[in-house]
Amino acid sequence: xxxxxxxxxxxxxxxxxxxxxxxxxxxxxxxxxxxxxxxxxxxxxxxxxxxxxxxxxxxxxxxxxxxxxxxxxxxxxxxxxxxxxxxxxxxxxxxxxxxxxxxxxxxxxxxxxxxxxxxxxxxxxxxxxxxxxxxxxxxxxxxxxxxxxxxxxxxxxxxxxxxxxxxxxxxxxxxxxxxxxxxxxxxxxxxxxxxxxxxxxxxxxxxxxxxxxxxxxxxxxxxxxxxxxxxxxxxxxxxxxxxxxxxxxxxxxxxxxxxxxxxxxxxxxxxxxxxxxxxxxxxxxxxxxxxxxxxxxxxxxxxxxxxxxxxxxxxxxxxxxxxxxxxxxxxxxxxxxxxxxxxxxxxxxxxxxxxxxxxxxxxxxxxxxxxxxxxxxxxxxxxxxxxxxxxxxx
Numbered sequence: 569x570x571x572x573x574x575x576x577x578x579x580x581x582x583x584x585x586x587x588x589x590x591x592x593x594x595x596x597x598x599x600x601x602x603x604x605x606x607x608x609x610x611x612x613x614x615x616x617x618x619x620x621x622x623x624x625x626x627x628x629x630x631x632x633x634x635x636x637x638x639x640x641x642x643x644x645x646x647x648x649x650x651x652x653x654x655x656x657x658x659x660x661x662x663x664x665x666x667x668x669x670x671x672x673x674x675x676x677x678x679x680x681x682x683x684x685x686x687x688x689x690x691x692x693x694x695x696x697x698x699x700x701x702x703x704x705x706x707x708x709x710x711x712x713x714x715x716x717x718x719x720x721x722x723x724x725x726x727x728x729x730x731x732x733x734x735x736x737x738x739x740x741x742x743x744x745x746x747x748x749x750x751x752x753x754x755x756x757x758x759x760x761x762x763x764x765x766x767x768x769x770x771x772x773x774x775x776x777x778x779x780x781x782x783x784x785x786x787x788x789x790x791x792x793x794x795x796x797x798x799x800x801x802x803x804x805x806x807x808x809x810x811x812x813x814x815x816x817x818x819x820x821x822x823x824x825x826x827x828x829x830x831x832x833x834x835x836x837x838x839x840x841x842x843x844x845x846x847x848x849x850x851x852x853x854x855x856x857x858x859x860x861x862x863x864x865x866x867x868x869x870x871x872x873x874x875x876x877x878x879x880x881x882x883x884x885x886x887x888x889x890x891x892x893x894x895x896x897x898x899x900x901x902x903x904x905x906x907x908x909x910x911x912x913x914x915x916x917x918x919x920x921x922x923x924x925x926x927x928x929x930x931x932x933x934x935x936x937x938x939x940x941x942x943x944x945x946x947x948x949x950x951x952x953x954x955x956x957x958x959x960x961x962x
Contacts, residue, residue: 595659602630603655611655614805618720618770622653632663632671641676649729651676652722654802660830669828669860673723677895680724684894686927689730691888693929703748706931710760710791713748715768715779720802723825725855725896727888727925732766742778749782756788762823764795769805777813784817792817795853797825803839811846818847824879826852828861832873844878851882854920856906858887858898864909871910871918881920886935889927900924900935908937912953 597603597611610616622628625642628651634642645651653674661675662668690696694704694712704712714731722733752758761783768776783789798805814820822843826832843850852874854861861867871881884906887897903922910919923932942949946962 597655597659600631600659602627606655612804614802614807617654617656617802617804620655621721622655622658623651628653628658628675631658632661632675634675635666637678638666638675640678641680644678644681645676647733648731649722649724649726649733652719652733654721656804656835657721657801660833667859669857670830672860673725673827673857674721676724679895680892682894683891684889687889687891687894688927689891691890691927692727692925693927694728697929700747700751702745703751705751705755705758706929709757710762711752711758713745713761713763713783714765715745715763716766716770718770719765719767720770720798720805723797725857725887725893727890728766729890729892742775745779745782749786752783752789753786759788760791760793761789762793762795767796767798768794769796769798769802769810773807773809773813776810777816780813780817780820791819791821793821793823795823795825799824799839799843800826800831800836803833803835806839806842808842811842814843814848815846821849821851823851823853823882825854826870826874826879827854827857829866829869829873832870832877837877840877840879850879852879852920853883853885854881855885855887855896856898856903856922857896860896862898862902862906864906867906868910868914868918871914871920875915875918881918883932884920884922886922886924888925904935904937907935908953911937 597606603611622631625634625639628634628642642651651674657670657674660670662671665671694706697704697706699705702714704714706712714728717732719726719732726732752761763779763783768779771779780792783792824840840850854867854870856862861870867884874881884903886900886903887893889897907919907922922935924935925932939950939952940948941951941957948960948962950958950960952958
């Protein structure tokens, strides 16, 4: 064997071993019995991570100490939105703390099988606004393309739990988007396409390349976005090969789903850095979740950590009233209070827009504290973040 090749392979293994070592907020995967014999090269292979997702009660029991609510939830989580946790994400879970924010987003609870008042299967009425398979057209100049039903990890608060996560019925044919592409081609008002799912980064490089080419070949499409949680739940997926695909389709923007500061690890920082360095602007979409990020100091910390890894806070979403998520939702007043504690108390770049995606397909409606105390012709009485009163005359 070529000695040079051996040396290069050894160097590569050493580099990946350093990356795979836990940074702040992560356990060393080799300290977990389930993974103690895993080669660092395998650990850094996103296909290995997907193949070895935690899907069974006996597997998760080797990583965390389950409580009865979790055991019941796991036993009942079948079909759509079954439990699936990447080994990487498992290293972030506090094994003895049921309130761990990383754990609560990934491990099913019995509460998921209790339907609360006003909860719906499709609260955003996406199916009603679908003119072609895999496509949602709600706003005049933009569409949402649901490229896949699969995610790296199935978040328990998922708003698309009606369609996401059923492995057996996945259509892997390359022509499955043809009707959606033809609809976009035939509607010249569409200038902006958001590719989401599931998670489009679960597609293989060549499949994603083909999809991006089909869309960018449409002359009136000016703006292309990808919605993903992969840099958070499976950062190993951000590879040089994937980056090479993305570079072919500039300008390309990406919305990444971050919910808690503990999700921002050294490994996630590497993944986001690769994306930013390739010229992709990153924005964060956060869902407001009870007991996870509903305290102003937690949300402020998240926004600050995001800016440090070059991710611009974009939206905070009120948790949608999808069936089985009542235990995640907070009162709207909680979100308004968080915005009150952000606006003026930190840099504007760290202040996202708090929105309610209106049930029934009304779209995103911004919600904010009331800063206008009164208005008359040519006169506005305003308050600032310190509750001081000012008058603006037109």
